[in-house]
Amino acid sequence: MATIYKEIWIEASPELVWDVVRDAGAVHKRFVPDYTAETHFDGVNRQIHFSNGNIVKELIVTRDDEQRRMAYAVVETKMPLQHHHASFQVYEDSGGRCRLVWITDFLPDQLAAEIQIRVDRGAEVMKRTIETEARNNV
Template sequence: MRIATCRSRIRTRITRTCIIGIRIEGVDESRDVDCGARSAGCRRVAHGQQFSPGAPAGRRAQSSRRLHAGMDDGDNAMASLYREIPLETDAARAWETLRDSRNIARVFAGVLTDAQVDGDLRTVTFANGSVVQERIVAVDDAHMRVAYTVCGPNFEQHAASMQIVAEAGGRSRMVWISDFLPDERRAMVEPLMDAGCAAAQRNLAR
């Protein structure tokens, strides 16, 4: 899998073991989580790149970072991760599962072990025992998109969304975007997001 930065430096690496460190209530915790082989179908696309649901699967996958307006490169950079996950299921079925926060632990089984929902707050437990709280911002049935923020001390801000896009032949695709500060959290978020891609691809097809 190729990973291209905004400076067009390309490297290729597949990692089987992800190091995930999440601080919960002031406690730093870092454990090894076996994420398995990265899904060949999970594609990385530059955040600013035009997305076309019918784009060929062979399109180059990329990841990029976006900067705050007026800031120089490298100064308070905001990480911006974008993933496209092809699903072997139709869009209506995938959206019916994804839109309900109570199903999130099933969608990401293997990465998440539990999810508790209280109004617009969702508390998820990861396989390494870490607990993170998320706030659901919007559930858009017309565009099959759910937007949420990640709460807690690890991020200055963290906004994310997941969207189901219909494809030909009864298939679909999940588009997952995650924007956050500080950029240094990329080392924590990116492997976890890639593991989530593989889990969603597997579990939403069932």
Template structure:
């Protein structure tokens, strides 16, 4: 299953990347995550409302291309595989953030439900990222 969420943020791409590309501090702008830390290439993300902790491995991080990718290692979600990519691209109105994921669960029914949940998390996070970027421009 694959999902993609995108948002144009009216700000310089490097400003958006400074916040969005900081892999250790995603809890600052992802509402579904209440706490995040990173040791080496492993990021620990604690989901809000007692949702448990996920461990993700940052498998690629490129400041020049403003892009990173991560794999889900373990946690509360019923995933067989999960790779997500977060990228900040140039756009005539500022920056286009593209966040996508390709994943598989044990069943097609779980895939569809999880795709809807992840897309909602990504949309809410991109809205919050836009607010954080706007606050740093004042």
């Protein structure tokens, strides 16, 4: 099973970053706007419409406020995934910043290059979006 581990250093409080991450129904507004166009969330199941037309259905496995951790699994997508599970966890750092760790496990391994591109692009958008929100809330 392939794993992609991504650390994203964000100039924002861990409280703000966690608030954005845990807001599972607002991915298209607060987390990765422009990369995503629409999100539907019923409290457990989430459907994300990407700007490229792709639709991904996910199961939100957990949202743990104490650990600032959210885990999810892709249950339907156009990609030929056999398995997909990922998590985000927010860690406090000094100086008004924090570290967002995104871990993605998936099969088949042959999708690693494509998924890495998506994770890298998503991480760029997350960082920019959350830092903009942090500056606007000052």
